[in-house]
Amino acid sequence: MGYxxxxxxxxxxxxxxxxxWIWALFSSLFVYAGSMQFxxxxxxxxxxxxxxxxxxxxxxxxxxxxxxxxxxxxxKGLDKRRYYMIFSLTDETYALLTTLSYRGYKxxxxxxxxxIAFLNQLYWITGSTLGAVLGSFVPFNxxxxxxxxxxxxxxxxxxxxLANVNRKSTLIGFVCAITALMIFGPNQFLIAALGAVVxxxxxxxxxLGEKR
Amino acid sequence: xxxxxxxxxxxxxxxxxxxxxxxxxxxxxxxKRRVPxxxxxxxxxxxxxVMAILVVYALKELSFSSLEGYFPSLCAVGVTxxxxxxxxxxxxSIFGGVTVNMILxxxxxx
Numbered sequence: 001m002g003y004x005x006x007x008x009x010x011x012x013x014x015x016x017x018x019x020x021w022i023w024a025l026f027s028s029l030f031v032y033a034g035s036m037q038f039x040x041x042x043x044x045x046x047x048x049x050x051x052x053x054x055x056x057x058x059x060x061x062x063x064x065x066x067x068x069x070x071x072x073x074x075x076k077g078l079d080k081r082r083y084y085m086i087f088s089l090t091d092e093t094y095a096l097l098t099t100l101s102y103r104g105y106k107x108x109x110x111x112x113x114x115x116i117a118f119l120n121q122l123y124w125i126t127g128s129t130l131g132a133v134l135g136s137f138v139p140f141n142x143x144x145x146x147x148x149x150x151x152x153x154x155x156x157x158x159x160x161x162l163a164n165v166n167r168k169s170t171l172i173g174f175v176c177a178i179t180a181l182m183i184f185g186p187n188q189f190l191i192a193a194l195g196a197v198v199x200x201x202x203x204x205x206x207x208l209g210e211k212r
Numbered sequence: 213x214x215x216x217x218x219x220x221x222x223x224x225x226x227x228x229x230x231x232x233x234x235x236x237x238x239x240x241x242x243x244k245r246r247v248p249x250x251x252x253x254x255x256x257x258x259x260x261x262v263m264a265i266l267v268v269y270a271l272k273e274l275s276f277s278s279l280e281g282y283f284p285s286l287c288a289v290g291v292t293x294x295x296x297x298x299x300x301x302x303x304x305s306i307f308g309g310v311t312v313n314m315i316l317x318x319x320x321x322x
Contacts, residue, residue: 006306031229050220057228058231058232059258064229065232066255143318144317145313153267156263158297159296159302165260167260170263171264173261173262178268
């Protein structure tokens, strides 16, 4: 399962940053968000202020707003179990649940959704803990492995580009990020870039919002 | 590394993540409440823009003052993109990019 391999990469990275497998385990247990956990490693390395953590997390995870919207009705039958579903609605789980509804399962749909969500987190936790343990005694030089985070995001951007979802928006993101990087430098630019993107997108709403 | 502050960073990330996931269920679960237009708009357009920013964020330490400062990463980005365009296999693309980056960082002192 791809999820545990990605978890493995996260485990290796957080271990390399000086945090052992207990940190990997608890991050995957309580934070449980693929891309955000990669960003988390770098927030930890830079020991950023908590306000930065809040803003970064809210914006990096902004796509979850959209995920939730499409499952409000679906989760209603799950009563208390839906709290876990809401907590564990990651990109992977969302993608799997969406294909589920296309295939038209009806009978045990609730149990199936719960099983998918739970197994996904189990794979993720196992992968990341294992990665951190392995990372503590790999016999070879791991310099350069940090690129895993960049590679993950590059792949997501390529996917979005191929799927033709809002290419203009991707472009605006790049322009804002590079401009902010040049003005504020590597340690300060993230918040500025994220803020600028929200403002620019809202200003462009009359133009970009038309087509949908 | 400061353990107390690190713990707080992880905790705050966890709470903020949960907040983004729970918000739609808290705000819009009533039948009558309609989702405001600008929320739908942002939830469609914000994610691709944020991913582009994260690519730059992941590569923020690039330095163009020496070849070693940017050559390995840019090659690795190229390999990742090309691999993904050809095979469209997420893990393969990431693995390829990381491998190229590790080899270049460790063995080619330019």
